[in-house]
Amino acid sequence: MLFMKLKEILTGIIPLNGSFDTETEIKDIVYDSRNEKVGSDILFVCLSGFQSDGHSYAKSVYDKGVRVFAAQKPLELPEDATVIYVENTRKFLALASANLFGNPTREIFTIGVTGTKGKTSTCYMIKSIFEAYGKKVGIMGTIGIFYGDTYEFLGLNTPESYDIHKHTRGMVDAGCDVMIMEASSQGFLLNRTYGIIYDVGVFTNLSPDHIGASEHKDFDDYINCKKLLFRQSRIGFTNKDNEYYEHIIDDADCPVKTFSVINEADYRAVEPIFSSDESNLKTEFTCIEKTPSNDNIKTKIELNTPGYFSLYNAVAAIAVARNCGIPYIAVKDGLKKAFIKGRMEIVPIYQPFTV
Template sequence: MKLAEICEELTYTCLQGEMEKEISDIIYDSRKVEKDTIFVCMVGAVVDGHDFVEDAVKKGAAALVVEHAVEIDIPENCTVLQVEDARYALAIMSAAFFGHPDRELTTIGLTGTKGKTTTTYMIKSVLEEAGKKVGLIGTIGALIGEEKLPAKNTTPESYELHKMFRAMVDAGCEYVVMEVSSQGLKMHRVAGIVFDYGIFTNLSPDHIGPNEHASFEEYQECKSLLFRQCKEGIVNADDEHVDGIIKNHTCKLHTFSCKKDADLMAGAVGYLDEEGQIGMHFTTTGCMNVYAVVHIPGSFSVYNSLVTMLTCHLAGISDEAILRGLDKVKVRGRVELVPVSKDFTVIIDYAHNEVSTRSVLTTLKEYHPKRLICVYGGGGNRSKLRRYDMGEVTGELADLSVLTCDNPRDEEIRDINNDIKIGLAKSNGKYIEIDDRKAAIKYCIENAKKGDMIVLLGKGHEDYQEIKGVKYHFDEREAIAEVKKELNL
């Protein structure tokens, strides 16, 4: 593709060189520069791409994108473009380089503090129930149909994002559902994309610190940017920060609520608990008047369901497909129910710190289990404070903790669990220790009583254990299946 075409929608000043040259790729890591590529000099928190211009030129870069002049001689045959913001430029150029694939997809972007991952999977489930092929991008990685791709960030860098979009279009996807993080918005990773649907779930203080957001106000402001680059905005009317989120919005707004008048409202909310399956049921009024069931426990599931229902309704999906998709949805590693017995419930969740663990256990206690049993360990080479906190909260909320292996890395399992026991002692929590995680799971299932809930914490979507520098395959779903077979369940 010619440089002029790549820069067609970009505002720039050409400091030297010509625009009709052919470009083979766009690069923002100087180590990957090859002949006939563009090198975009992005300024990061630690590294400034302008410091690597000389290296890029030696490797044959056909063009440079800079924010300011550089103090080296650049060959005349190398085009130099000056822009106000190189990160923004990368996004606009990447979209053009891959043929604007976002414009060939129905794009659904979610922002918020909690619930993004779960809700993207819920929307994906409903759309697939309606016969649509859907791509997904978020914390757990990226899915193109059933193909899974790893992702470094919740919202990938713009080049990788448009490359994924192109792969999705080529694979026949009609929709993409993605998490849009505050960092992704702040760092222009989604610049230039006009989302068909922008969604706000909720907002609470998070990601505030030297390398993320300077203040809660900046965090909120970054989240609000989504509603200046989408056509239809879907927002939680019950969230106390919603007015700040929609300030200066440029989209058509739609609201959902459990407490006040909105475009879609939930009522008659109840807890579903039958034959080892738990979840929520509720009715809706407004643009949909239906009775809905979702097999994800907790009142937050009602909000996530409302997001899903309103978005898919606006996208033209039938009520029947929406209700079927909700009923079937399962989010890997996020309060994931694993069928084992009608007498007790087994759940897998990624919670691995005090806040997320408290949230999960508090949610499960709303179902009044006979016993709440937690199977967990702690990550090696990580803060001991997290272990103390995990021990204290499980000791407070669970009837029994089964301490086992998580990702011990370079530490000994017993040392990690000894730290957890310090926290358990603060809340007088009962515990046993079984170092082998599968054996721990088997012990709990073999000794479960009617009405028990067994929750496996910390691994979630992971399918490995990291021990002494080696990653060993370990998937809790497979372990549970093996235990069921061994116990003839």
């Protein structure tokens, strides 16, 4: 990685203090004190978490050779340490990381998917459709980060902001046309996606979940975090059948289109047929797409994933694809080929029944 001057790292960031040399050269950013990257050209960002506080480890990082720090709480370090004080170090990390990697989300078509259920499946259905259309796609989420020959498992639905921008840069450099990512409520709560404007945002569904001491304090907090997706997107898509539909869209800063199985919507999955054979469980349905001229487009769709829930994931993926100009021939092909590791996979057991 090339060196970047501190003033470039700080583009768009307003520090609370100005007593540091903006010509200082920075090679990389670190947010975990266990990281082996050390040296005076490393910027360490102190993050406050649910269980530990990076500010408490600043001195140990200093002892390893790091001399530049970003903090939101007072640090007691020797005089040769440079400390940049900011209001929120998580927002700082997001913006600084974007700058370090050349703001890669501005160079690639970005799709963010949130929701209580269905994020991973919807992401992989969208991926399969875009690939059927000839696009090169990178993806990051629960299963891991995949693009080109790169695979990394970080154990988070939405990676830390540094890792988002690092791998988005990797996707751009690998020639990817599209980046798809799971945007979890925790990702919004902890500002991991701060500063990113998605070209498309998808909200699959919403129900009470992820509420507790190390997650969201209550359901309102959970909802409000997820709703941030439609304040960080150019266009949104959401489930009109969900009981919280009106609440989901009430603060949206972008136009929002709808998909459904039951209620009238811009894209609707109807007439489902569930079947099976010796090697597959199948779902077939008709997608009804509303057009500006009110001439509905009806298309038969086939999936190799069973279940009523698959209708919602698939019609959400269709809505995204069609609004990106992808023809139904690629939509049909992509959905028929879509494979989501660990989601409704057939297990060969050589018995007279299917698992």
